[in-house]
């Protein structure tokens with residue numbers, strides 16, 4: 001049955017490797033549910049879930065500062081809205097293609113279901129690379145992108161947010177154009193700046209949530225994060241706030257990276273160094289290498305394409321927080337982590353571990369929190385931003401943070417309970433996939449064949 005559905009997906013779209021990977025993982029997990037509820041098979045639920053409700057693909061022409069015209073491709077994948085409006089980020093990165101966005105949108109459906117908030121799943125973006133572009137070039141690109149996207153989204157239809165390459169700056173430009181085109185000020189995007197409809201804690205939410213999830217996992221063994229050496233990859237939104245929350249828990253984060261290389265700081269990345277990274281990445285838009293120039297005791301290692309593993313994951317540590325991108329932990333990296341005695345792997349990024357690596361983590365019985373559950377804090381606070389926007393009010397920082405903690409605790413509990421109910425205690429992958437799947441599928445069954 002797993003093979004049947006994968007064959008359908010692969011035959012239809014043979015080049016969408018990441019999408020096949022995401023579907024394969026979910027389908028394997030939810031087989032016991034299909035065995036228990038044959039009516040889902042009869043209703044062809046899986047076949048319906050892997051086909052997006054709608055895919056929008058469009059041209060994005062824009063002009064650079066020298067007057068040269070460029071044409072990028074824009075996408076929005078509206079995957080499933082059985083439990084609420086489509087919700088999921090926009091990614092601007094040269095690697096973006098339909099297969100990557102379908103994998104992200106598919107994951108988002110189950111992740112959003114886990115949050116307990118009424119949000120369906122979607123994802124979008126462009127192969128535009130904001131790196132090295134001026135603010136005015138980014139603005140012109142975002143305006144052109146929104147000139148097409150605006151007709152497909154809305155506060156009750158589809159509510160995009162940020163992802164790789166899309167932060168507060170891009171959300172601002174996108175929102176400005178949406179507002180101009182529709183003559184409406186609504187909560188159509190989340191991740192907005194605070195003074196015009198954003199939520200406190202939204203920038204922090206994914207990283208903070210991932211650390212809360214790791215803390216919950218450790219709690220099941222009566223352990224805490226205190227004193228734990230932590231490897232963190234990436235140096236963008238998720239990585240920065242993962243480090244910040246790890247410091248609140250008195251853990252010792254020692255690495256950060258970007259696509260050019262990584263830094264290892266044996267003494268730990270403290271609050272002052274983290275402020276440096278935030279300025280470097282969010283204001284100067286510089287490279288992580290500059291960390292080692294500022295703090296010479298840290299060691300910078302550039303990416304070596306000849307290596308078949310990432311040395312960042314080969315340091316001895318208690319915890320690993322992959323927070324950069326998909327498939328950044330290959331099988332060898334996973335083996336290195338396990339051999340070095342890692343106790344926790346908690347995924348801030350989406351699908352950062354290859355399937356063979358996931359199997360290794362599960363076989364080794366470490367605490368492994370898959371992205372679908374562990375990084376759901378971001379979309380949860382986006383859901384809270386939507387609520388605040390529609391009520392036209394704004395909650396205090398403590399209130400949002402408390403709600404985030406409650407949601408992460410509840411996701412953790414939901415995963416554990418679902419795993420037990422289907423005979424796989426402690427397996428958060430099974431738990432997350434089953435719990436998310438059941439919620440969406442029950443809604444689809446209630447709503448008939450649409």
Ligand code: NDP
Pocket residue numbers: 162163164165166167206234235236237238239257258259260323324325326348349350375376378379
């Ligand atoms: P950012 O753009 O803020 O940061 C991404 C970081 O990852 C950068 O340091 C970037 O380096 C690095 N990176 C990106 N692509 C690669 C690559 N191919 N190889 C090595 N490094 C890479 O993105 P976010 O922090 O928002 O997102 C990180 C991950 O978290 C993604 O998987 C995203 O889908 C996931 N996520 C994000 C959420 C959010 O709220 N932002 C919510 C849930 C999940 P460089 O600058 O060199 O490209």
